[in-house]
Amino acid sequence: xxxxxxxxxxxxxSKEFETAEKNLKSVQAKAxxxxxxxxxxxxxxxxxxxxxxxxxxxxxxxxxxxxxxxYLSESTLTESYKIDYSKKTIESxxxxxxxxxxxxxxxxxxxxxxxxLSEDDxxxxxxxxxxxxxxxxKSNFNLISVGTFxxxxxxxxxxxxxxxKYLHDYNISLQHVFLSEDVPSQxxxxxxxxxxxxxxxxxxxxxxxxxxxRIINITSGVEDLPSTFFxxxxxxxxxxxxxxxxxxxKNTDLDENIVNYYFVEIYDGNTISTLNKAVTYGESEKTPIxxxxxxxxxxxxxxxxxxxxDTTNNxxxxxxxxxxxxxxxxxxxxxxxx
Amino acid sequence: KxxxxxxxxxxxxxxxxxxxANEKKLELEKYIETTxxxxxxxxxxxxxxxxxxxxxxxxxxxxxxxxxxxxRIRPPLKSVEDINTNHIKVQPFNxxxxxxxxxxxxxHRCIQKFQFDRIFDQHEVNxxxxxxxxxxxxxxxxxYNVCIFAYGQTGSGKTFTMLNPNDGMIPATIDHxxxxxxxxxxxxxxxxxxxxxxxxxxxxxxxxxxxETSAELDEITNNGRHDIRHDSDKRITTITNIKTxxxxxxxxxxxxxKKATKLRATAxxxxxxxxxxxxxxxxxxxxGSNNITGESSYGILNLVDLAGSERLNSxxxxxxxxxxxxxxxxxxxxxxxxxxxxxxxxxSKRHIPFRNSKLTYLLQYSLTGNSKTLMFxxxxxxxxxxxxxxxxxxxxxxxxxxxxxxxxx
Ligand SMILES: Nc1ncnc2c1ncn2[C@@H]1O[C@H](COP(=O)(O)OP(=O)(O)O)[C@@H](O)[C@H]1O
Ligand SMILES: [Mg+2]
Numbered sequence: 001x002x003x004x005x006x007x008x009x010x011x012x013x014s015k016e017f018e019t020a021e022k023n024l025k026s027v028q029a030k031a032x033x034x035x036x037x038x039x040x041x042x043x044x045x046x047x048x049x050x051x052x053x054x055x056x057x058x059x060x061x062x063x064x065x066x067x068x069x070x071y072l073s074e075s076t077l078t079e080s081y082k083i084d085y086s087k088k089t090i091e092s093x094x095x096x097x098x099x100x101x102x103x104x105x106x107x108x109x110x111x112x113x114x115x116x117l118s119e120d121d122x123x124x125x126x127x128x129x130x131x132x133x134x135x136x137x138k139s140n141f142n143l144i145s146v147g148t149f150x151x152x153x154x155x156x157x158x159x160x161x162x163x164x165k166y167l168h169d170y171n172i173s174l175q176h177v178f179l180s181e182d183v184p185s186q187x188x189x190x191x192x193x194x195x196x197x198x199x200x201x202x203x204x205x206x207x208x209x210x211x212x213x214r215i216i217n218i219t220s221g222v223e224d225l226p227s228t229f230f231x232x233x234x235x236x237x238x239x240x241x242x243x244x245x246x247x248x249x250k251n252t253d254l255d256e257n258i259v260n261y262y263f264v265e266i267y268d269g270n271t272i273s274t275l276n277k278a279v280t281y282g283e284s285e286k287t288p289i290x291x292x293x294x295x296x297x298x299x300x301x302x303x304x305x306x307x308x309x310d311t312t313n314n315x316x317x318x319x320x321x322x323x324x325x326x327x328x329x330x331x332x333x334x335x336x337x338x
Numbered sequence: 339k340x341x342x343x344x345x346x347x348x349x350x351x352x353x354x355x356x357x358x359a360n361e362k363k364l365e366l367e368k369y370i371e372t373t374x375x376x377x378x379x380x381x382x383x384x385x386x387x388x389x390x391x392x393x394x395x396x397x398x399x400x401x402x403x404x405x406x407x408x409x410r411i412r413p414p415l416k417s418v419e420d421i422n423t424n425h426i427k428v429q430p431f432n433x434x435x436x437x438x439x440x441x442x443x444x445x446h447r448c449i450q451k452f453q454f455d456r457i458f459d460q461h462e463v464n465x466x467x468x469x470x471x472x473x474x475x476x477x478x479x480x481x482y483n484v485c486i487f488a489y490g491q492t493g494s495g496k497t498f499t500m501l502n503p504n505d506g507m508i509p510a511t512i513d514h515x516x517x518x519x520x521x522x523x524x525x526x527x528x529x530x531x532x533x534x535x536x537x538x539x540x541x542x543x544x545x546x547x548x549x550e551t552s553a554e555l556d557e558i559t560n561n562g563r564h565d566i567r568h569d570s571d572k573r574i575t576t577i578t579n580i581k582t583x584x585x586x587x588x589x590x591x592x593x594x595x596k597k598a599t600k601l602r603a604t605a606x607x608x609x610x611x612x613x614x615x616x617x618x619x620x621x622x623x624x625x626g627s628n629n630i631t632g633e634s635s636y637g638i639l640n641l642v643d644l645a646g647s648e649r650l651n652s653x654x655x656x657x658x659x660x661x662x663x664x665x666x667x668x669x670x671x672x673x674x675x676x677x678x679x680x681x682x683x684x685x686s687k688r689h690i691p692f693r694n695s696k697l698t699y700l701l702q703y704s705l706t707g708n709s710k711t712l713m714f715x716x717x718x719x720x721x722x723x724x725x726x727x728x729x730x731x732x733x734x735x736x737x738x739x740x741x742x743x744x745x746x747x
Contacts, residue, residue, distance in 0.1 A: 013352045020359040031366045034373045041380045048387040054433035055394040062401045
């Protein structure tokens, strides 16, 4: 029979296939087992990291100082700086006026390596505990980013962080303005044509900074923001942007439960100097921007994040950061009714 | 003809299937391998996280002040005690506040809440406890004075916590001291470790390291051979005529403890176990010197197994037992007052009644200045002991009340 060798072959191959199938199945089972184990361990790791961050946050809180995070990397700091992650300091050697070497040490609440952690990680991992704590304690609070150029990634990351996460428990409304002492202020939620010469009025109230700019109620998330929100910001000679959010818990509508949150961006050298004046003891200069900054620092809980990923101008940033590190956060004020 | 090619085609297909299956298997094996590697990495991260968490918890406690209070619940004794312990509810550790709370339900309705720096539930073993206090113990190597007390009624687990062979706080401490001093040698540090072991009974000091043959116990206590001397300039306390043993290795300590425990147990005067009516204090002196940097340090670690805290009703006892009872009550309440006063925000201005008992007088320099204090409140898990348990927890809470005061820098 001419067929039989072929049939034999076929039978043999079929057996081989069965074995291969069987082996595959057992490896599949093993892979699944490992995957389950991996997921469990991964969850445990995340849980432990959250626990640790909460403890870190409680320690920051007990110390009472304004939080100062530095976002940095070895490659962008010039060689005269040494980063010590365990001590949370940046060490440098400067020359004084007589050319003598002076060692300087800059300390921070956190040093966050930009090569390992993205802006998303910075917010979701390092910053989140602080944000949650302020909301839970109903303290008005802020996040102030300071750098020498616009930090678009942080803004994008912040919207990802805020929405839709907090929409579940809070009604959120939002305003976004650019304020400057040198150039016209702008309502950043309006297109530039609508904006022509509407100066933004700003009122410093007991419990908040009121802005007469467009208010958007966020209901679904990032999609509620105008497309211009994410446009690349041009580097202007001076000014700050304020993104003001109000968080109103969904289960109550009592005024006293509303929390105001300010995300402030400082991204030019002139405004860094203004910030420096605002945090220098005994400096009495009163400009609109210093008043705003002083109000934020004295009446809301503050967290600064310094973007040190600019090779040219770290000295000024480091100097102002150390003045801020010495400031205390305000004690929580009792609401009048209570 | 057609039939043949069908089979041939099937054959080709099957061969392809085999190849696919094998490729897929190879792929999965690679996946398993990378997963295994990642699991190892996660394991390492978990270990680091645990170390960091402990150290942060320690930082947090130091920020709050020099006094910390831990509660420990022992497991029910097998076949003797009810395993139902539903009247004690321990909450998970609160990561936001860095402390832990528990509730005691009495008579099904009255719920009382207590809060401590840490609560060790019945499943946590001595190693878990030591892991948590390791840093405190270690600070004595840096020259801090440290006091660790075990407080609680008789049978609540004080001696088990402090002295249980191998894993109790004293044996584990000694173990670690030798590990640490070995590792510090690389950085130029040499340590001399010595110890004393004393008992305070009826306001008298008894040397638990004495040569057994030296004298009868009664003679020793009556003679009042051992006096406490304070050198207020150097802030050093000495006990006269007391034996000090130099510790060279951890084995030498096991021997010492065995001997002392025997001495303590056999010193029973009446039918009652003496150890429940006296305080025992294990004192470790750590003298370090660094031949590279010229630095030196001297820290004292005091590990105290207190007398049982059960309140004996003074009206029911007379004579010798009455005096004993009064002495215990007085020294424990004095200890509570002292620790409470030390924890208050105006401690430096307050008069602190160290002299009111031998125990606090002896430990005065180890409780003040740059010192750290930990109190374990040991409690029994049984419903029958709930009143004593509540007494202990209230005592510990009183010691703990000033916890929220932030130490000013
Ligand atoms: N954590 C524990 N785990 C297991 N057994 C314990 C524990 N704590 C105490 N015990 C046991 O309970 C009994 C009483 O403990 P003990 O340490 O002698 O109490 P105390 O010194 O307070 O009088 C002993 O038999 C001891 O072995
Ligand atoms: Mg005992």
